[in-house]
Amino acid sequence: MKCTWCQQLQIRNLTIAEILLPWNIQETRCAQCQEKLSLTATPCCTLCMKQGQLSPCDECQLWQQKYPAYSFTHHAFFQYNDAFHDWIYRYKFLGDYRLRKTFSKEISHFFKQHPKSIVCAIPLSSEWQIERGFNQSEALLSAANIPTFDLLKKSQHTPAQAQKNRQERLAMIQPFEATTLATTIQGKEVVIFDDVYTTGRTLFYAAETLMVFKPLKIRTLSLAR
Known part of the structure; x- marks a missing residue:
């Protein structure tokens, strides 16, 4: 089988479950990519989950002041390092669709712990959807067999966040609107998924849009922080 990151052939021992049910063999990262x-x-x-903090960081304290009614919880699997930067550039900006399977194991494991959650991927504008050919967050969830619900739509086209500095990201105006499906989340747990958490601005705007529909809990999830 091939590594889900470098696409090189790898040899590994199968689990008993994979031997008995070969159609459930999981594609994984090779040891070199894992390192x-x-x-x-x-x-x-x-x-x-910002590294090096013992309590809520300064950024989160500011978000708490801005959204006092929102009890937010964010989870990220990895730190945003040089290797992850290279991976996301290849996946998102060069359009290497094969990489959507790279983190399926982690994503699948997270949602096994939250089986009743309604999952929403951060949407793209129609312009970015046409240019990239796919929604990178939605494709990651689909590769992990996680069903998603289109609770949000992007009401305006904005430059890619990677092209902005920190102040420009924080100054971004609200880009999202709720869809009619959002009316079904009252009293339910919602998980909003994006590929990377940088300033949190995108995810907080998404949560702000959905909070008016009174979900039981809104969690946010990203691959890296």
């Missing part, structure tokens, strides 16, 4: 990643680890911010 490139840095897992999120303690100490980290208790709210957004």
